[in-house]
Amino acid sequence: MATDSLAAVDFGGYTLLENASLRARNTLRVDARAALLAEVRDIHALPALLDWPAIRNMPALALGEGSNVLFTGNFGGLIVTLKTRGIEIIGEDGRTARVRIAAGEHWNDVVRWSLAHNLCGLENLSLIPGTAGAAPVQNIGAYGVELEEFVHLVEAFDLRERRLETFSKNGCEFAYRDSRFKREPDRQLITALELNLPKSREPVIDYAGVREELATMKIEGKPTSPQIAEAVVRLRTRKLPDPALIPNAGSFFKNPILPIEFANELKREHPALPLWAMDQTHAKLSAAWLIEAAGFKGAREGDAGISERHALVLVNHGNATGAQLWALAQRVREGVREYFGVMLEPEPRVIGSA
Numbered sequence: 001m002a003t004d005s006l007a008a009v010d011f012g013g014y015t016l017l018e019n020a021s022l023r024a025r026n027t028l029r030v031d032a033r034a035a036l037l038a039e040v041r042d043i044h045a046l047p048a049l050l051d052w053p054a055i056r057n058m059p060a061l062a063l064g065e066g067s068n069v070l071f072t073g074n075f076g077g078l079i080v081t082l083k084t085r086g087i088e089i090i091g092e093d094g095r096t097a098r099v100r101i102a103a104g105e106h107w108n109d110v111v112r113w114s115l116a117h118n119l120c121g122l123e124n125l126s127l128i129p130g131t132a133g134a135a136p137v138q139n140i141g142a143y144g145v146e147l148e149e150f151v152h153l154v155e156a157f158d159l160r161e162r163r164l165e166t167f168s169k170n171g172c173e174f175a176y177r178d179s180r181f182k183r184e185p186d187r188q189l190i191t192a193l194e195l196n197l198p199k200s201r202e203p204v205i206d207y208a209g210v211r212e213e214l215a216t217m218k219i220e221g222k223p224t225s226p227q228i229a230e231a232v233v234r235l236r237t238r239k240l241p242d243p244a245l246i247p248n249a250g251s252f253f254k255n256p257i258l259p260i261e262f263a264n265e266l267k268r269e270h271p272a273l274p275l276w277a278m279d280q281t282h283a284k285l286s287a288a289w290l291i292e293a294a295g296f297k298g299a300r301e302g303d304a305g306i307s308e309r310h311a312l313v314l315v316n317h318g319n320a321t322g323a324q325l326w327a328l329a330q331r332v333r334e335g336v337r338e339y340f341g342v343m344l345e346p347e348p349r350v351i352g353s354a
Protein backbone atom coordinates (compact mmCIF):
# COMPACT_ATOMS: atom_id res chain seq x y z
CA MET A 1 0.00 0.00 0.00
CA ALA A 2 1.30 3.50 -0.87
CA THR A 3 2.60 5.58 2.02
CA ASP A 4 1.26 9.08 2.68
CA SER A 5 4.52 10.64 1.48
CA LEU A 6 8.22 9.94 1.05
CA ALA A 7 9.26 12.52 3.64
CA ALA A 8 7.53 15.05 5.90
CA VAL A 9 9.68 17.90 7.12
CA ASP A 10 8.55 20.51 9.66
CA PHE A 11 9.69 24.08 8.93
CA GLY A 12 8.00 25.82 11.86
CA GLY A 13 4.99 27.48 10.26
CA TYR A 14 4.45 24.63 7.79
CA THR A 15 5.16 20.98 7.12
CA LEU A 16 6.28 19.92 3.67
CA LEU A 17 5.48 16.46 2.30
CA GLU A 18 7.09 15.04 -0.80
CA ASN A 19 5.23 12.80 -3.26
CA ALA A 20 2.17 13.12 -1.03
CA SER A 21 -0.76 10.74 -1.36
CA LEU A 22 -4.04 12.58 -1.93
CA ARG A 23 -6.31 9.58 -1.37
CA ALA A 24 -7.30 10.61 2.15
CA ARG A 25 -7.41 14.26 1.08
CA ASN A 26 -10.31 14.06 -1.41
CA THR A 27 -13.78 12.73 -0.63
CA LEU A 28 -13.95 10.74 -3.90
CA ARG A 29 -10.93 8.83 -2.51
CA VAL A 30 -9.06 9.10 -5.81
CA ASP A 31 -5.56 7.70 -5.45
CA ALA A 32 -3.59 10.62 -6.93
CA ARG A 33 -0.30 12.14 -5.72
CA ALA A 34 1.15 15.64 -5.44
CA ALA A 35 4.85 16.33 -6.07
CA LEU A 36 4.82 18.50 -2.91
CA LEU A 37 2.20 19.28 -0.31
CA ALA A 38 2.50 21.96 2.37
CA GLU A 39 0.32 21.96 5.49
CA VAL A 40 0.47 25.59 6.58
CA ARG A 41 -0.24 26.52 10.21
CA ASP A 42 0.95 30.14 10.03
CA ILE A 43 0.07 32.23 6.97
CA HIS A 44 3.11 34.47 7.63
CA ALA A 45 5.24 31.51 6.59
CA LEU A 46 3.75 31.55 3.06
CA PRO A 47 6.34 33.90 1.46
CA ALA A 48 9.24 31.77 2.72
CA LEU A 49 7.54 28.58 1.54
CA LEU A 50 6.84 29.96 -1.94
CA ASP A 51 10.39 31.34 -2.21
CA TRP A 52 12.09 27.96 -2.15
CA PRO A 53 14.03 27.73 -5.45
CA ALA A 54 12.50 24.31 -6.17
CA ILE A 55 9.00 25.70 -5.56
CA ARG A 56 9.21 29.20 -7.05
CA ASN A 57 8.19 28.15 -10.56
CA MET A 58 5.91 25.29 -9.66
CA PRO A 59 2.15 25.51 -10.16
CA ALA A 60 0.46 25.93 -6.77
CA LEU A 61 -2.99 24.67 -5.87
CA ALA A 62 -5.09 25.33 -2.75
CA LEU A 63 -6.77 22.28 -1.24
CA GLY A 64 -9.14 22.20 1.71
CA GLU A 65 -10.82 18.91 2.59
CA GLY A 66 -11.09 17.87 -1.07
CA SER A 67 -14.88 17.63 -1.03
CA ASN A 68 -15.29 19.58 -4.26
CA VAL A 69 -12.45 18.36 -6.47
CA LEU A 70 -11.81 15.51 -8.88
CA PHE A 71 -8.16 14.66 -9.53
CA THR A 72 -7.93 13.00 -12.96
CA GLY A 73 -4.21 12.32 -12.49
CA ASN A 74 -1.23 13.23 -10.33
CA PHE A 75 -0.49 16.90 -9.61
CA GLY A 76 3.06 17.90 -10.53
CA GLY A 77 3.19 21.06 -8.40
CA LEU A 78 2.72 22.27 -4.84
CA ILE A 79 -0.54 21.75 -2.99
CA VAL A 80 -1.14 24.20 -0.14
CA THR A 81 -3.51 23.17 2.65
CA LEU A 82 -4.23 25.68 5.40
CA LYS A 83 -4.40 24.27 8.92
CA THR A 84 -5.07 27.64 10.55
CA ARG A 85 -7.69 27.83 13.30
CA GLY A 86 -9.75 30.52 15.04
CA ILE A 87 -13.33 31.85 15.16
CA GLU A 88 -13.99 35.09 17.04
CA ILE A 89 -16.43 37.97 17.31
CA ILE A 90 -14.54 41.13 16.32
CA GLY A 91 -17.39 43.63 16.60
CA GLU A 92 -21.12 43.79 17.24
CA ASP A 93 -24.12 46.01 17.64
CA GLY A 94 -27.67 45.26 18.78
CA ARG A 95 -28.55 43.47 15.57
CA THR A 96 -25.42 41.86 14.15
CA ALA A 97 -22.08 40.36 15.13
CA ARG A 98 -19.03 40.45 12.87
CA VAL A 99 -17.24 37.13 13.04
CA ARG A 100 -13.72 36.43 11.79
CA ILE A 101 -12.95 32.85 10.77
CA ALA A 102 -9.59 31.31 9.88
CA ALA A 103 -9.61 29.46 6.55
CA GLY A 104 -8.56 26.12 8.04
CA GLU A 105 -11.67 25.79 10.22
CA HIS A 106 -14.09 23.01 9.31
CA TRP A 107 -17.23 24.67 7.90
CA ASN A 108 -19.71 22.74 10.00
CA ASP A 109 -17.79 23.71 13.16
CA VAL A 110 -18.33 27.35 12.11
CA VAL A 111 -22.08 26.71 11.78
CA ARG A 112 -22.23 25.01 15.18
CA TRP A 113 -20.14 27.77 16.78
CA SER A 114 -22.53 30.43 15.38
CA LEU A 115 -25.57 28.61 16.80
CA ALA A 116 -23.88 28.19 20.18
CA HIS A 117 -23.33 31.99 20.19
CA ASN A 118 -27.02 32.65 19.36
CA LEU A 119 -26.20 33.95 15.89
CA CYS A 120 -28.42 33.21 12.90
CA GLY A 121 -28.16 32.70 9.18
CA LEU A 122 -25.84 29.73 8.77
CA GLU A 123 -28.36 27.12 9.96
CA ASN A 124 -29.46 26.21 6.41
CA LEU A 125 -25.78 25.63 5.52
CA SER A 126 -25.39 22.92 8.19
CA LEU A 127 -23.38 19.80 7.41
CA ILE A 128 -21.81 21.06 4.17
CA PRO A 129 -18.40 19.35 4.11
CA GLY A 130 -15.17 21.28 3.69
CA THR A 131 -13.22 24.18 5.11
CA ALA A 132 -14.25 27.78 5.77
CA GLY A 133 -11.54 28.89 3.30
CA ALA A 134 -13.17 27.03 0.42
CA ALA A 135 -16.71 28.21 1.27
CA PRO A 136 -16.50 31.49 -0.71
CA VAL A 137 -14.91 29.76 -3.74
CA GLN A 138 -18.20 28.37 -4.96
CA ASN A 139 -20.37 30.55 -2.70
CA ILE A 140 -21.70 27.48 -0.90
CA GLY A 141 -25.44 27.24 -0.79
CA ALA A 142 -28.18 24.92 0.43
CA TYR A 143 -31.89 24.97 1.33
CA GLY A 144 -32.49 28.45 -0.06
CA VAL A 145 -29.48 30.24 1.49
CA GLU A 146 -26.08 31.17 0.02
CA LEU A 147 -22.94 32.22 1.90
CA GLU A 148 -22.69 35.57 0.08
CA GLU A 149 -25.61 36.98 2.07
CA PHE A 150 -23.37 37.13 5.15
CA VAL A 151 -19.95 37.97 3.73
CA HIS A 152 -18.38 41.22 4.91
CA LEU A 153 -14.94 40.51 3.44
CA VAL A 154 -12.64 37.75 2.32
CA GLU A 155 -8.93 37.94 3.05
CA ALA A 156 -6.58 36.15 0.67
CA PHE A 157 -2.90 35.73 -0.10
CA ASP A 158 -2.21 36.59 -3.75
CA LEU A 159 0.03 33.75 -4.90
CA ARG A 160 1.31 35.80 -7.85
CA GLU A 161 1.96 39.12 -6.10
CA ARG A 162 2.88 37.42 -2.80
CA ARG A 163 0.82 39.70 -0.57
CA LEU A 164 -2.35 39.66 1.52
CA GLU A 165 -5.40 41.34 -0.01
CA THR A 166 -8.96 41.89 1.13
CA PHE A 167 -12.04 41.59 -1.05
CA SER A 168 -15.33 43.23 -0.13
CA LYS A 169 -18.50 41.23 -0.74
CA ASN A 170 -18.92 42.95 -4.13
CA GLY A 171 -15.27 42.36 -4.92
CA CYS A 172 -15.83 38.61 -4.50
CA GLU A 173 -18.20 38.68 -7.54
CA PHE A 174 -20.43 35.99 -6.09
CA ALA A 175 -22.99 34.16 -8.23
CA TYR A 176 -24.74 30.78 -8.13
CA ARG A 177 -21.98 28.28 -7.11
CA ASP A 178 -19.46 30.79 -8.38
CA SER A 179 -17.12 33.64 -7.43
CA ARG A 180 -14.01 35.41 -8.72
CA PHE A 181 -11.95 32.81 -6.79
CA LYS A 182 -13.52 29.97 -8.78
CA ARG A 183 -13.16 31.79 -12.09
CA GLU A 184 -9.46 32.52 -11.53
CA PRO A 185 -8.30 29.42 -9.66
CA ASP A 186 -4.97 29.31 -7.84
CA ARG A 187 -4.49 33.07 -7.89
CA GLN A 188 -5.81 33.73 -4.38
CA LEU A 189 -5.31 31.53 -1.36
CA ILE A 190 -8.17 32.49 0.96
CA THR A 191 -6.81 32.88 4.50
CA ALA A 192 -9.80 34.25 6.47
CA LEU A 193 -13.42 35.39 6.16
CA GLU A 194 -15.39 38.00 8.03
CA LEU A 195 -19.14 37.41 8.18
CA ASN A 196 -21.94 39.65 9.47
CA LEU A 197 -24.27 37.32 11.33
CA PRO A 198 -27.65 38.60 12.50
CA LYS A 199 -28.90 38.05 16.06
CA SER A 200 -32.38 37.33 14.74
CA ARG A 201 -33.86 36.79 11.32
CA GLU A 202 -36.87 35.51 9.42
CA PRO A 203 -36.45 31.75 9.03
CA VAL A 204 -35.91 30.41 5.49
CA ILE A 205 -37.92 27.19 5.50
CA ASP A 206 -39.86 27.05 2.23
CA TYR A 207 -37.26 25.03 0.40
CA ALA A 208 -36.72 21.34 -0.33
CA GLY A 209 -38.73 19.89 2.52
CA VAL A 210 -37.48 21.98 5.49
CA ARG A 211 -40.99 23.03 6.54
CA GLU A 212 -42.25 19.44 6.31
CA GLU A 213 -39.27 18.17 8.33
CA LEU A 214 -39.98 20.75 11.05
CA ALA A 215 -43.58 19.50 11.14
CA THR A 216 -42.32 15.92 11.52
CA MET A 217 -40.19 17.17 14.42
CA LYS A 218 -43.38 18.63 15.91
CA ILE A 219 -42.00 22.18 15.86
CA GLU A 220 -44.89 24.63 15.94
CA GLY A 221 -44.78 28.40 15.35
CA LYS A 222 -41.64 30.20 14.29
CA PRO A 223 -38.68 27.77 14.42
CA THR A 224 -35.38 28.77 16.04
CA SER A 225 -32.09 28.61 14.14
CA PRO A 226 -30.95 25.45 15.99
CA GLN A 227 -34.27 23.77 15.12
CA ILE A 228 -33.83 24.65 11.44
CA ALA A 229 -30.24 23.36 11.61
CA GLU A 230 -31.51 20.08 13.03
CA ALA A 231 -34.14 19.77 10.28
CA VAL A 232 -31.47 20.40 7.63
CA VAL A 233 -29.13 17.82 9.22
CA ARG A 234 -31.93 15.23 9.27
CA LEU A 235 -32.80 15.93 5.61
CA ARG A 236 -29.19 15.86 4.43
CA THR A 237 -28.38 12.67 6.35
CA ARG A 238 -31.36 10.94 4.76
CA LYS A 239 -30.95 12.23 1.23
CA LEU A 240 -27.23 12.52 0.49
CA PRO A 241 -24.83 9.59 0.34
CA ASP A 242 -22.25 9.93 3.15
CA PRO A 243 -18.72 10.23 1.66
CA ALA A 244 -17.40 8.24 4.65
CA LEU A 245 -19.50 5.27 3.48
CA ILE A 246 -19.50 5.79 -0.29
CA PRO A 247 -16.88 8.24 -1.58
CA ASN A 248 -18.40 11.18 -3.50
CA ALA A 249 -18.05 14.93 -4.03
CA GLY A 250 -21.67 15.94 -3.41
CA SER A 251 -23.56 17.28 -6.42
CA PHE A 252 -21.34 16.67 -9.40
CA PHE A 253 -23.36 18.86 -11.82
CA LYS A 254 -24.76 22.35 -11.44
CA ASN A 255 -28.43 22.99 -12.10
CA PRO A 256 -28.34 24.53 -15.60
CA ILE A 257 -29.55 28.11 -16.02
CA LEU A 258 -31.09 28.57 -19.47
CA PRO A 259 -32.88 31.26 -21.48
CA ILE A 260 -36.50 31.18 -20.38
CA GLU A 261 -37.94 30.43 -23.85
CA PHE A 262 -35.82 27.29 -24.16
CA ALA A 263 -36.60 26.24 -20.58
CA ASN A 264 -40.35 26.68 -21.18
CA GLU A 265 -40.13 24.69 -24.41
CA LEU A 266 -38.49 21.79 -22.49
CA LYS A 267 -41.18 22.08 -19.81
CA ARG A 268 -43.91 21.79 -22.47
CA GLU A 269 -42.25 18.62 -23.83
CA HIS A 270 -41.57 17.21 -20.31
CA PRO A 271 -44.25 18.56 -17.92
CA ALA A 272 -42.65 16.82 -14.87
CA LEU A 273 -39.35 18.72 -15.30
CA PRO A 274 -38.75 20.96 -12.24
CA LEU A 275 -38.07 24.54 -13.33
CA TRP A 276 -37.52 27.70 -11.28
CA ALA A 277 -37.78 31.14 -12.90
CA MET A 278 -34.68 33.16 -11.97
CA ASP A 279 -35.77 36.47 -13.49
CA GLN A 280 -37.63 37.63 -16.64
CA THR A 281 -35.08 36.06 -18.97
CA HIS A 282 -33.64 32.94 -17.33
CA ALA A 283 -34.80 29.78 -15.56
CA LYS A 284 -32.97 27.09 -13.60
CA LEU A 285 -33.66 23.40 -14.29
CA SER A 286 -33.11 20.37 -12.08
CA ALA A 287 -29.95 18.62 -13.27
CA ALA A 288 -30.89 15.58 -11.13
CA TRP A 289 -34.20 15.22 -13.00
CA LEU A 290 -32.48 15.51 -16.40
CA ILE A 291 -29.88 12.86 -15.46
CA GLU A 292 -32.48 10.47 -14.10
CA ALA A 293 -34.75 10.94 -17.11
CA ALA A 294 -31.79 10.26 -19.43
CA GLY A 295 -31.38 6.92 -17.64
CA PHE A 296 -28.16 7.45 -15.67
CA LYS A 297 -29.36 7.20 -12.05
CA GLY A 298 -27.58 4.19 -10.52
CA ALA A 299 -25.39 3.71 -13.65
CA ARG A 300 -22.07 1.98 -13.06
CA GLU A 301 -18.93 1.46 -15.15
CA GLY A 302 -16.44 -0.57 -13.14
CA ASP A 303 -16.06 1.23 -9.81
CA ALA A 304 -17.24 4.57 -11.20
CA GLY A 305 -20.94 5.18 -10.68
CA ILE A 306 -23.89 7.51 -10.35
CA SER A 307 -25.54 7.17 -6.94
CA GLU A 308 -28.73 5.12 -6.75
CA ARG A 309 -30.02 7.58 -4.13
CA HIS A 310 -29.27 10.83 -5.90
CA ALA A 311 -28.73 11.23 -9.66
CA LEU A 312 -26.49 14.29 -9.18
CA VAL A 313 -23.88 12.41 -7.19
CA LEU A 314 -20.90 10.70 -8.84
CA VAL A 315 -19.60 7.91 -6.59
CA ASN A 316 -16.49 5.76 -6.29
CA HIS A 317 -17.54 2.18 -5.49
CA GLY A 318 -13.97 1.23 -4.60
CA ASN A 319 -10.90 1.79 -6.71
CA ALA A 320 -12.10 3.97 -9.58
CA THR A 321 -9.38 6.26 -10.89
CA GLY A 322 -10.05 9.94 -11.40
CA ALA A 323 -9.88 9.39 -15.16
CA GLN A 324 -12.57 6.65 -14.96
CA LEU A 325 -14.83 8.87 -12.85
CA TRP A 326 -14.36 11.75 -15.26
CA ALA A 327 -15.06 9.48 -18.26
CA LEU A 328 -18.41 8.45 -16.71
CA ALA A 329 -19.24 12.09 -15.92
CA GLN A 330 -18.54 12.94 -19.58
CA ARG A 331 -20.89 10.19 -20.74
CA VAL A 332 -23.63 11.55 -18.49
CA ARG A 333 -23.11 15.04 -19.89
CA GLU A 334 -23.20 13.71 -23.45
CA GLY A 335 -26.33 11.63 -22.74
CA VAL A 336 -28.20 14.60 -21.27
CA ARG A 337 -27.08 16.80 -24.18
CA GLU A 338 -28.34 14.27 -26.75
CA TYR A 339 -31.63 13.72 -24.91
CA PHE A 340 -32.50 17.31 -23.95
CA GLY A 341 -30.03 19.58 -25.78
CA VAL A 342 -28.73 20.84 -22.41
CA MET A 343 -25.00 20.81 -21.60
CA LEU A 344 -24.39 20.19 -17.88
CA GLU A 345 -21.45 21.84 -16.15
CA PRO A 346 -19.51 20.04 -13.42
CA GLU A 347 -19.72 21.69 -10.00
CA PRO A 348 -16.42 20.39 -8.53
CA ARG A 349 -13.10 21.49 -9.87
CA VAL A 350 -11.67 18.90 -12.27
CA ILE A 351 -7.90 18.93 -11.81
CA GLY A 352 -5.85 17.45 -14.59
CA SER A 353 -8.22 18.04 -17.51
CA ALA A 354 -11.43 19.97 -17.96
Ligand SMILES: Cc1cc2nc3c(=O)[nH]c(=O)nc-3n(C[C@H](O)[C@H](O)[C@H](O)COP(=O)(O)OP(=O)(O)OC[C@H]3O[C@@H](n4cnc5c(N)ncnc54)[C@H](O)[C@@H]3O)c2cc1C
Nearest residue numbers: 062064065066067068130131133134140141189190249250
Ligand atom coordinates in the same frame (compact mmCIF):
# COMPACT_ATOMS: atom_id res chain seq x y z
C1 LIG B 1 -21.60 15.02 0.53
C2 LIG B 1 -21.33 16.41 0.03
C3 LIG B 1 -22.33 17.36 0.09
C4 LIG B 1 -22.10 18.66 -0.37
N1 LIG B 1 -23.11 19.56 -0.27
C5 LIG B 1 -22.92 20.83 -0.71
C6 LIG B 1 -23.97 21.80 -0.61
O1 LIG B 1 -25.05 21.52 -0.11
N2 LIG B 1 -23.73 23.04 -1.07
C7 LIG B 1 -22.52 23.40 -1.61
O2 LIG B 1 -22.37 24.56 -2.01
N3 LIG B 1 -21.51 22.52 -1.71
C8 LIG B 1 -21.68 21.24 -1.28
N4 LIG B 1 -20.66 20.32 -1.39
C9 LIG B 1 -19.40 20.73 -2.00
C10 LIG B 1 -18.31 21.12 -0.98
O3 LIG B 1 -18.65 20.65 0.29
C11 LIG B 1 -18.09 22.63 -0.92
O4 LIG B 1 -17.78 23.15 -2.18
C12 LIG B 1 -16.96 23.00 0.05
O5 LIG B 1 -16.91 24.40 0.21
C13 LIG B 1 -15.59 22.50 -0.41
O6 LIG B 1 -14.68 22.66 0.67
P1 LIG B 1 -13.28 21.91 0.67
O7 LIG B 1 -12.49 22.44 1.80
O8 LIG B 1 -13.48 20.45 0.66
O9 LIG B 1 -12.66 22.41 -0.71
P2 LIG B 1 -11.79 21.58 -1.75
O10 LIG B 1 -12.61 20.52 -2.36
O11 LIG B 1 -10.50 21.19 -1.13
O12 LIG B 1 -11.52 22.71 -2.83
C14 LIG B 1 -12.58 23.19 -3.64
C15 LIG B 1 -12.07 24.37 -4.48
O13 LIG B 1 -11.71 25.43 -3.61
C16 LIG B 1 -10.33 25.76 -3.76
N5 LIG B 1 -9.85 26.08 -2.42
C17 LIG B 1 -9.86 25.28 -1.32
N6 LIG B 1 -9.37 25.96 -0.26
C18 LIG B 1 -9.05 27.20 -0.71
C19 LIG B 1 -8.49 28.36 -0.11
N7 LIG B 1 -8.17 28.41 1.18
N8 LIG B 1 -8.27 29.46 -0.89
C20 LIG B 1 -8.60 29.45 -2.20
N9 LIG B 1 -9.11 28.38 -2.83
C21 LIG B 1 -9.35 27.28 -2.08
C22 LIG B 1 -9.68 24.53 -4.38
O14 LIG B 1 -8.53 24.88 -5.13
C23 LIG B 1 -10.80 24.04 -5.27
O15 LIG B 1 -10.83 24.79 -6.46
C24 LIG B 1 -20.84 19.01 -0.92
C25 LIG B 1 -19.83 18.05 -0.99
C26 LIG B 1 -20.07 16.75 -0.52
C27 LIG B 1 -18.97 15.74 -0.57
